[in-house]
Amino acid sequence: MPISRRSLLLGAGAAATLATLERSAIAAEFVFKLGHDLPVNHPVHLRAVEAAKKIAKESGGRLSLQIYPNSQLGSDTQMLAQVRSGALEMMMIGDNILGDVVPSASVASLPLAFSTYHQIWVAMDGALGQYIHKDIEKIGLHAFAKGWDVGLRDVVTGNRPVHNVGDMKGLKLRVPEAPIQVAFFKALGASPTPVDITELYTGLQTHLVDGAELPLASIEGAKFYEVTKFISLTRHMPTTYEVLANGARYRSLPKRLQEVLAHVLDEGALLERGDIAKGEVALGRQQRIQPERRQHL
Numbered sequence: 001m002p003i004s005r006r007s008l009l010l011g012a013g014a015a016a017t018l019a020t021l022e023r024s025a026i027a028a029e030f031v032f033k034l035g036h037d038l039p040v041n042h043p044v045h046l047r048a049v050e051a052a053k054k055i056a057k058e059s060g061g062r063l064s065l066q067i068y069p070n071s072q073l074g075s076d077t078q079m080l081a082q083v084r085s086g087a088l089e090m091m092m093i094g095d096n097i098l099g100d101v102v103p104s105a106s107v108a109s110l111p112l113a114f115s116t117y118h119q120i121w122v123a124m125d126g127a128l129g130q131y132i133h134k135d136i137e138k139i140g141l142h143a144f145a146k147g148w149d150v151g152l153r154d155v156v157t158g159n160r161p162v163h164n165v166g167d168m169k170g171l172k173l174r175v176p177e178a179p180i181q182v183a184f185f186k187a188l189g190a191s192p193t194p195v196d197i198t199e200l201y202t203g204l205q206t207h208l209v210d211g212a213e214l215p216l217a218s219i220e221g222a223k224f225y226e227v228t229k230f231i232s233l234t235r236h237m238p239t240t241y242e243v244l245a246n247g248a249r250y251r252s253l254p255k256r257l258q259e260v261l262a263h264v265l266d267e268g269a270l271l272e273r274g275d276i277a278k279g280e281v282a283l284g285r286q287q288r289i290q291p292e293r294r295q296h297l
Contacts (some may be wrong), residue, residue, distance in 0.1 A: 028056070028064035030253060032245075032261075034090035035073035035082075037197050042221040043275035044092065044148055044241065045069045051268035058260045063253070065090075065261070071198045077177060083246050084140060090245045092148060095132070096178035098242060104135045106180045108147075111237045117149075117277055120238045136242070142250040143242050144262055146269035149276045150239035151215030155232040156224055159210050162232035165189065174200055174212035181213070181237075197222075204228055215239050217279055243269070 038044050052065040073079055076097045082088035099106030114120045124147050133143040155162050169189035175181040177194045185192040195203050203209050204227040243265055
């Protein structure tokens, strides 16, 4: 099978990242792996790699955090099962997908519930986030205090633009395996179709699905614009990411290393949120859902 330039570059980037992390882990007393489903050029991955370097430095080389992007360790649901069992130490996962196991997490992804970034993070850094994190602890996981941001979601399509609810009717739209999104798009008359993010580029290219709903950073990072024609700026829901660790593995770390891991990852989360906000401004976007868009949806 021919290898595309896109897959070659992503593979090379992932291999370089992995080689660097493996070298840093040679002398580490503790090695934690962290998996996520985003590409190597996404702000989440870039800030996570930066955080891993800071963790190695601040821990005096005792703790090595290895970052595995692009679903290298499995799909979101597979990685979640691994973290719960202890086979994988850590992962990043959207609250929308986590909601299948921790129902309260779905509240963070309620469609059209937030109109600004400020509203989202006041809630997630406050009482709502604390409530969700307590529920996460009940399934044996540790949730770090600060969530990461993947951005407000829009709709990309290959066959027709989406201007209003009527345009959604019959649209075969890729969604992640997230109950809240499946229910939302069914209510709008679309045909929501769960497809793993690693298979979406091909799915759009071969017209397995008519379109998808994704944040702008994910559309750009995975180059989905190459296989779609239209982007509808619906801004219909946020995508907050939790950083989760197996509770027992996290507590097995010396207290000092727990503190280093927590404060560096929380610091990275705030920096990454800024990257997403700045990226949206650079793309000519306002940081709120336009009233006319909310009325259409």
